[in-house]
Amino acid sequence: MKNAKLSRRDLLAGTGALVAGAAFSTRVVAAAPPPEPVTPALIEAAKKEGQVIHYTSTDLPVAEKLAKAFEAKYPGVAVRVERTGAERVFQRIGQEYASNIRAVDVVNSSDAAHFILWKREGMLAPYVPEDVAKFYSSEHKDADGQFASWRIWLSIIAYNTNMVKAEEAPKSFADLLDPKWKGKIVKAHPGYSGTIMTATFQMQRDLGWGYFEQLAKQNIMQVQSSADPPKKLEIGERAVMADGNEYNIFQMKEAGRPVAPVYAAEGSPLIIGPNGIFKTSPNPNAAKLFQSFCFSRDAQQLIVDAGGLRSAHPQTQEKPGRKPFKDIKTMKDDAATVEKESDAIKARYTKIFRI
Numbered sequence: 001m002k003n004a005k006l007s008r009r010d011l012l013a014g015t016g017a018l019v020a021g022a023a024f025s026t027r028v029v030a031a032a033p034p035p036e037p038v039t040p041a042l043i044e045a046a047k048k049e050g051q052v053i054h055y056t057s058t059d060l061p062v063a064e065k066l067a068k069a070f071e072a073k074y075p076g077v078a079v080r081v082e083r084t085g086a087e088r089v090f091q092r093i094g095q096e097y098a099s100n101i102r103a104v105d106v107v108n109s110s111d112a113a114h115f116i117l118w119k120r121e122g123m124l125a126p127y128v129p130e131d132v133a134k135f136y137s138s139e140h141k142d143a144d145g146q147f148a149s150w151r152i153w154l155s156i157i158a159y160n161t162n163m164v165k166a167e168e169a170p171k172s173f174a175d176l177l178d179p180k181w182k183g184k185i186v187k188a189h190p191g192y193s194g195t196i197m198t199a200t201f202q203m204q205r206d207l208g209w210g211y212f213e214q215l216a217k218q219n220i221m222q223v224q225s226s227a228d229p230p231k232k233l234e235i236g237e238r239a240v241m242a243d244g245n246e247y248n249i250f251q252m253k254e255a256g257r258p259v260a261p262v263y264a265a266e267g268s269p270l271i272i273g274p275n276g277i278f279k280t281s282p283n284p285n286a287a288k289l290f291q292s293f294c295f296s297r298d299a300q301q302l303i304v305d306a307g308g309l310r311s312a313h314p315q316t317q318e319k320p321g322r323k324p325f326k327d328i329k330t331m332k333d334d335a336a337t338v339e340k341e342s343d344a345i346k347a348r349y350t351k352i353f354r355i
Contacts, residue, residue, distance in 0.1 A: 058083065115142070153246050160234070160238075186228075201342075202333070220353065
């Protein structure tokens with residue numbers, strides 16, 4: 001994970017001169033533009049471009065299902081999915097901009113702080129899909145129309161039901177410090193995963209760094225992506241996961257795999273993954289068409305049903321058998337503070353876990 005040592009400040013240092021007209025933190029942004037409907041003219045313009053390039057930290061099977069659904073609805077416009085961890089997505093874009101490469105059309109990140117930085121650097125294009133304007137609450141859309149909450153999920157505890165009885169499973173983060181779990185826990189890394197970056201921030205804010213210092217004594221199996229702990233759990237390499245994607249656990253459980261979620265008594269970290277279009281998009285019309293599709297009710301229902309995600313679109317329905325979002329105690333999201341403290345969080349985490 002050596003690339004995790006590269007700071008956000010380092011990555012953005014070379015981009016400013018390449019973004020025309022950006023005044024960075026003092027930049028004044030106009031109010032959100034009016035919503036744009038999907039018109040025959042937009043569809044034809046997108047078909048002429050022929051593709052949309054989507055950088056995402058969404059679990060690959062979900063991203064590919066979304067891409068196929070879009071391609072089925074709009075034949076002639078292909079989606080090229082480039083999937084990696086959110087921190088790697090951020091690094092890649094920073095390195096591309098520093099090299100004057102403009103490849104990305106639409107980006108999704110599980111670290112909402114990335115969008116605060118990209119917006120401040122003048123890198124995002126204002127665009128408001130009709131569904132966002134009509135149905136999304138103000139807390140789930142940028143006031144200047146540059147991004148909106150495409151997916152919502154939780155970072156949760158979970159356990160392997162073949163290895164742990166329900167009555168003996170941990171019920172809280174504090175329970176993970178019990179000596180009986182030593183050598184039996186897996187967790188992901190904030191230097192790779194945006195989900196885990198956000199979760200780590202919320203947990204250290206609410207529980208203190210002392211909690212992580214105690215957890216590190218439990219001989220933790222450290223992995224990268226927030227999708228990795230559920231996979232280790234499923235195959236029985238570890239009995240419990242300390243963090244990881246709720247949606248992977250849903251997918252596995254509903255497929256008959258031996259896993260079960262736990263919603264910690266202290267509150268589960270809340271993760272929000274926005275979507276945005278880059279101002280230098282090489283396929284601007286296809287980008288608008290794809291962005292509008294992503295926020296439609298059909299696409300949002302797809303990521304709920306097939307992806308195990310939560311949605312800010314009020315017309316979606318939660319899948320039976322899953323704990324309703326309204327019944328879950330969550331920690332508070334604070335992307336602005338994550339943006340300010342991310343490098344310090346990575347450094348302290350790496351020091352505590354020695355990785």
